[in-house]
Amino acid sequence: MRWKKLAPVVLSLCCVTASAQEAREREVYITLGSEALDSLRTSFRASGETVPTLVREANGVSVLKLREGQLGDVSRLMHDQYNRCAGFMTHETQEAALAALEPAQPSLTQTLVSYTLDNAAVVNTLFSGLQEASLRSTITSLSSYTNRYYNGSTSAVQASNWLRDTWAAYAANANRDDVTVALYTHSSWSQPSVIATITGTVTPNEVVVIGGHLDSININVGSSSRPTATAPGADDDASGVATLSEVFRVAMAKGYKPARTVKFMAYAAEEVGLLGSQAIAQAHKASPSTLGTVVGVLQLDMTNYRGSTVEVTLVTDNTNAAQNAFLGNLIDTYTGYTRSNITCGYGCSDHASWNAQGYPASIPFEALMNQDNPYIHTANDTLANSTGGNATNALKFARIAAAYLAELGKGTIPGLPTDTTDPTVSLSSPASGATVTGTVSIAATATDNVGVSKVEFLVDGALKGTSFASPYSFAWDSRTVANGSHTVAAKASDSAGNSATTTARTVTVSNVSTSGTYDSTLKTVRCSAVAATCDSGTAFTGRGTRGPELSYPNTLRGTCADGSGGTFHSDESMDALKVSTVDGTPFAPGKQVKVEATVWAYANPASDRLELFYTANATATTPVWTQIGTSLTPTAAGAVTLSATYTLPSGTNQAVRAQFRYGSSSTTSPCVSNEYNDRDDLVFAVGQ
Ligand code: BES
Ligand code: ZN
Helix, strand or coil, X not given: CHHHHCCCCCCCCCCCCCCCCCCXXXXXXXXXEHHHHHHHHHHXXXXXXXXXXXXXXXXXXXXXXXXXXXXXXXXXXXXXXXXCCCXXXXXXXXXXXXXXXXXXXXXXXXXXXXXXXXXXXXXXXXXXXXXXXXXXXXXXXXXXXXXXXXXXXXXXXXXXXXXXXXXXXXXXXXXXXXXXXXXXXXXXXXXXXXXXXXXXXXXXXXXXXXXXECCCCCCCXXXXXXXXXXXXXXXXXXXXXXXXXXXXXXXXXXXXECCEEEEEEEECCCCCCCHHHHHHHHHHHHCHHHHCEEEEEEECCCCXXXXXXXXXXXXXXXXXXXXXXXXXXXXXXXXXXXXXXXXXXXXXXXXHHHHXXXXXXXXXXXXXXXXXXXXXXXXXXXXXXXXXXXXHHHHHHHHHHHHHHHHHHCCECCCCCCCCCCCEEEEEECCCCCEECCEEEEEEXXXXXXXXXXXXXXXXXXXXXXXXXXXXXXXEEHHHCCCEEEEEEEEEEECCCCEEECCCEEEEEXXXXXXXXXXXXXXXXXXCCCCCEXXXXXXCCXXXXXXXXXXXXXXXXXXXXXXXXXXXXXXXXXXXXXXXXXXXXXXXXXXXXXXXXXXXXXXXXXXXXXXXXXXXXXXXCCCCCEEEEEEEXXXXXXXXXXXXXXXXXXXXXXXXXXXXXXXXXXXXXXXXXXXXXXXXXXXXXXXX
16 A cells, blocks of 8 residues: 555556667656665665665655666566565656655546436347457457567557457448547557547537557566567456457447447556556547547456456546446446455556546456456466456456446437337325325335336425335435425336326325423423424523523422532533434334433533433333433533434333433433533323
8 A cells, every 4th residue: 555645657667667779868757665765775786786866755755866777677676575566656757756746646536427327228238239259259369469568569569450450340330430440659659559439429529438458568577578478468458458349349230329429448558557548548638629528437457357256346546436336336237246346556557547637437347456367467368367268257347338338428229119108107105185294105106118217206396205116115204394285296207218297195294293391290391292203492401500491400200409510501411302213103112212412511521421211101209210321422512412212112101311410430320419410301202
């Protein structure tokens, strides 16, 4: 987690150095964790090389200046000593390096679009075209270019050309003039990226990106051998590119026309620091008017190895929380694959390049961290060493990517039966003219020729709740409206946007008065009609002679007098007490109730305690108190509400007691005397 402090990749090298020809006297800057500084300097000194200059150190990260030719040594050292990649980042300018000292680019939380799941017909049609054999064939073809190193590798360029041609053929077979397929060349290295674009029919300026990386790497050889070493990268990342390639193939084959522009991207130079995606993301940031505004990015990197029991993991760092939530819902709704969250701890793939430019990015991954494919970055990352030697695992990710495409890209597949039929909907409860109290279930039945996507529940015309699956219902707390006449209705919608609403049904809300009044026999506040709530109101505010507390001590039959020390609302007082059923229905034996006590805590709240008690028989000459839970401590000075729940026993008149006192030890006694202590009892009727 050392690297969390680093800004996202600006230009970084993983276990790699620039080729010997480029590595002359140019000076570059690296950022690395300061704990690695000593061993790095020692090792440079021992080998007789110039020791890199320390430019600045902050927050545990050091900026060093060195010759580009020394990068390979740093890379080797980091790999040997820390046994992993991504150990340092390279920057071309001192400004860029210093910028990397700033805190890490946080995962983004902003939402640029509304995330809805209402394009099921397109999702399911795309699903019907996805083929394991086709995915397998693409992985086989790509990994047959056994070297796809970003620079100086002929076969890496051939792999890009092959993919461009393959995608161009998909588009040509579908006769699509709204689709372009092109190489995206990079000036600093030889391998091009490849981009297929389907122009959106409704909002072409909004862009959805689905990407993976074309390049591969063998980290077991020295830098000069990397452009020729065997690095089939079947899982990392022929699998990801094949996954998005299959989705593009099916989108073409089915005639899918997205509402937003969709760009399928196979990036060059990921393995050496996310360079290809960084260039493309920066270009989009620089020219939104020509390249469009990116509203969502899905990265596919390693999809064909089943490393864990859980089928899909979602990376939560350097990604967008809102889009991740959408992706999770989409996976649950359309695939049912088991899923969990993971973190990389650093910008581990191209999603981080987009996240760094402020775009919402997500990455569904093949395994829990450290259970992923052990063969990556070696000559053994082959299809045979992927799960089952086939592409069934990648097929799952193709379904996820297809659902993402249809639900974020929206749009249609021409020829799909268009649904113009409204759903039917009717209210099953409450009955017309019913009198309701507390929490009441509003339920509806709904049907549709294609499928009901949701039922919304309206009270007095305003949306109060939504139900996505049958049986459609909503628990409405009628205590949120005034007593009297109100209307309820239900509105059903289908995924094509057709909807129907029931006629409004009138019900009478009749929640009994919830404030108690003083009872001169019991000598405290009492709610004598059975209700779902009983509230002391302001009757208990203050303590005895130290405040406005009316009719103190407000304890059953006047027992347990209040303390008389201190001053009102500086020293302790038990100010208000309320009891209510959790389910909103009237008090009855066996019901869960919540007791809320609002107290005035002393300046040092840790020196105060609250105890809550109940009695099943408030009218007994000597009520028996049972403690609810244990002593509670106020969390702040001044007015604080503390609460606990218990189950009502039988008894027609019950009571709760709140004892607020000065003292920091626990007690089970319902009447501890002290000059600052205050007890108040609230009596309430319980139906039988
Ligand atoms: N596919 C890997 C990332 C990966 C590997 C994620 C294992 C999770 C588990 C990717 O191609 C890669 O190797 N990335 C580099 C990133 C660096 C060059 C910025 C890495 O992780 O070292
Ligand atoms: Zn990868």
